[in-house]
Amino acid sequence: MAPPQTQQESPTQERASQQGLTIQTRRLTKVYPGGTRAVDALDLEIEDGEFFGLLGPNGAGKTTTIGMLTTRVIPTNGEMWIAGINVRARQQEVKRIIGVVTQFNTLDRRLTAWENLYHHGRYFGLSRSDSRREATRVLELVRLEERGKSLMDELSGGMQQRLLIGRALVHRPEVLFLDEPTTGIDPQGRLALWDMLLQLHGGGGASLSARGDHGPRENPRDGIAERIEGLDRSGDNHHPSGGAGHALFHRRVRRHLWGPLGRRRSARPPGSRR
Amino acid sequence: MTTEAATLQVRPRYTLPMAFIQPFVAMMERDLRVLRRDLVPFLARTAMQPFLFVFVFTYVQPKIGAGAPGFQDVLVPGLIASTVIFQGIQAVAIPLVMEFSQTREIEDRVMAPLPVWGIAAQKMTFAFLQSLLVVLVVFPLVYIVPVNTPHLDVSPFVLLTIIPLGAILSASMGLLIGTAVNPRQITLVFALIVMPLTFLGAVYYPWSQLEAIRWLQVITLLNPLVYLSEGLRGALTPQFGHMNYVAVYAGLIVCCVGCTWGGVHMFAKRVLS
Numbered sequence: 001m002a003p004p005q006t007q008q009e010s011p012t013q014e015r016a017s018q019q020g021l022t023i024q025t026r027r028l029t030k031v032y033p034g035g036t037r038a039v040d041a042l043d044l045e046i047e048d049g050e051f052f053g054l055l056g057p058n059g060a061g062k063t064t065t066i067g068m069l070t071t072r073v074i075p076t077n078g079e080m081w082i083a084g085i086n087v088r089a090r091q092q093e094v095k096r097i098i099g100v101v102t103q104f105n106t107l108d109r110r111l112t113a114w115e116n117l118y119h120h121g122r123y124f125g126l127s128r129s130d131s132r133r134e135a136t137r138v139l140e141l142v143r144l145e146e147r148g149k150s151l152m153d154e155l156s157g158g159m160q161q162r163l164l165i166g167r168a169l170v171h172r173p174e175v176l177f178l179d180e181p182t183t184g185i186d187p188q189g190r191l192a193l194w195d196m197l198l199q200l201h202g203g204g205g206a207s208l209s210a211r212g213d214h215g216p217r218e219n220p221r222d223g224i225a226e227r228i229e230g231l232d233r234s235g236d237n238h239h240p241s242g243g244a245g246h247a248l249f250h251r252r253v254r255r256h257l258w259g260p261l262g263r264r265r266s267a268r269p270p271g272s273r274r
Numbered sequence: 275m276t277t278e279a280a281t282l283q284v285r286p287r288y289t290l291p292m293a294f295i296q297p298f299v300a301m302m303e304r305d306l307r308v309l310r311r312d313l314v315p316f317l318a319r320t321a322m323q324p325f326l327f328v329f330v331f332t333y334v335q336p337k338i339g340a341g342a343p344g345f346q347d348v349l350v351p352g353l354i355a356s357t358v359i360f361q362g363i364q365a366v367a368i369p370l371v372m373e374f375s376q377t378r379e380i381e382d383r384v385m386a387p388l389p390v391w392g393i394a395a396q397k398m399t400f401a402f403l404q405s406l407l408v409v410l411v412v413f414p415l416v417y418i419v420p421v422n423t424p425h426l427d428v429s430p431f432v433l434l435t436i437i438p439l440g441a442i443l444s445a446s447m448g449l450l451i452g453t454a455v456n457p458r459q460i461t462l463v464f465a466l467i468v469m470p471l472t473f474l475g476a477v478y479y480p481w482s483q484l485e486a487i488r489w490l491q492v493i494t495l496l497n498p499l500v501y502l503s504e505g506l507r508g509a510l511t512p513q514f515g516h517m518n519y520v521a522v523y524a525g526l527i528v529c530c531v532g533c534t535w536g537g538v539h540m541f542a543k544r545v546l547s
Contacts, residue, residue: 032547072384073547092293095387106381110308119307122300123386125293167382 021081022048022175023069028078030064038064041078051198063103066179070100083174096124099173101165103180107152113163114139114148117170124171134170142166142196158189165197297388298396305400317411320361324353324412325419332420346420348514351506352477353416354409358440359447359475359499361408363468366401366448368460374544375457384545394449394541398534401445402438409437429509432519436505439526443498446530449537453544475499480507482515498533501525 023046030039039061046052054062067073069080071091080087087094108116117138121131139145142162168176182190328349335341373380383393417424455463474494481504484491494500504517
């Protein structure tokens with residue numbers, strides 16, 4: 001199958017691929033009212049096709065970073081680009097090319113599973129027939145084709161999470177943001193979920209994922225969602241694929257994001273969102 | 275799977291004005307689907323309170339020889355006005371409070387390629403249309419149910435301008451209350467906002483007759499519902515006297531602008547951090 005991709009690629013996409021960077025931030029900083037410095041001068045460079053994990057305990061600034069990149073958190077300072085588009089200056093354009101799996105279940109409770117996908121596609125400018133087709137396609141992709149007519153309270157937690165991820169894919173984003181995508185799912189479900197994400201990722205584009213859990217290593221392959229040594233408090237340091245894996249963080253990222261960890265952790269009540 | 279995944283990068287293309295209109299329309303479609311599905315509960319919720327009110331006070335009471343004569347005429351504009359305003363609180367404010375807190379569903383809309391104020395505008399537009407629908411539901415009720423048919427003297431121009439203004443007021447108040455209140459305060463919304471608003475909103479008496487209680491007449495000028503009730507009173511039952519039209523229109527417009535500004539402002543504040 002040869003979709004007419006070349007015709008649909010916009011100049012911004014070409015520019016981004018020239019640079020080879022899907023996500024770039026420069027001295028990105030967020031200070032919340034009250035003085036909490038959630039992210040401090042973060043320099044992040046994520047290349048096309050990368051599956052990039054942000055790891056750290058609660059309060060490390062993962063959700064804030066994703067929030068800024070996805071236009072929901074206004075940065076105090078710094079600049080960021082997604083696919084070469086300045087996020088602060090051209091928010092709506094950025095929103096169109098990203099998919100976001102939010103930390104919390106933000107599925108539309110008044111709609112069925114299929115309708116959640118269909119209307120999401122419509123929000124992102126798909127025609128009715130395209131959106132219908134995509135909704136059905138994604139429903140199969142997340143293995144919920146039998147549950148299309150179910151309302152949210154009729155789906156299990158894992159099903160809802162798969163649907164949440166599926167929803168972020170309906171408009172075929174170039175960059176996918178996953179904010180703790182496996183929270184609240186049993187270990188088996190986690191593996192299945194990461195398998196699904198990897199399969200999807202096979203198609204290119206970049207993903208940025210935040211994980212706050214320190215449970216058993218979820219993904220055995222390719223060092224994806226690797227934990228950084230030294231923060232693994234669970235003591236589970238073995239790498240299923242044998243090697244040491246490769247750290248997904250730039251050294252710079254590590255310093256800025258994790259630097260004042262202790263202070264930040266204590267500055268915020270447990271379970272707080274940021 | 276590879277071809278499936280490879281096509282994930284296709285980017286839907288559209289130009290700028292459509293980029294705004296398209297998600298706006300799509301969100302209207304979503305709301306319409308939900309409304310269609312919930313039509314029966316919606317109608318029941320809308321009609322029950324005004325129905326019981328006219329039934330008890332203009333059907334039961336006259337039949338048993340109690341109640342004030344002519345009350346059915348007072349209630350026509352009053353109940354339409356209060357139901358329209360209540361609609362904004364019921365259909366916009368309360369769901370919004372939930373979407374902001376428990377479900378955080380609002381984030382789904384915020385991630386759509388529409389500016390935050392556009393999302394607020396969409397919520398208001400749908401609430402506006404719903405309020406117009408409410409008028410169509412309530413009017414026949416308050417006209418048909420009473421034993422003695424109300425005497426109406428309709429001023430079409432006033433009616434056709436006041437009703438849309440009332441619908442805007444309802445939508446903007448809904449947005450403001452929905453963004454300003456947190457879920458723990460939701461029961462207080464009824465006690466501290468809905469109750470005083472309706473009971474002191476010139477719904478059950480003409481505002482002009484409050485001259486006997488001057489202080490109350492002045493204080494209730496702070497109640498946006500007073501302007502709507504009085505405007506409708508002028509448009510439907512002018513025989514009781516009504517507030518000067520200049521004051522009615524000025525009051526409504528000021529309340530609409532104020533609530534819309536406050537609502538959109540608060541909405542952006544709640545959505546972005």
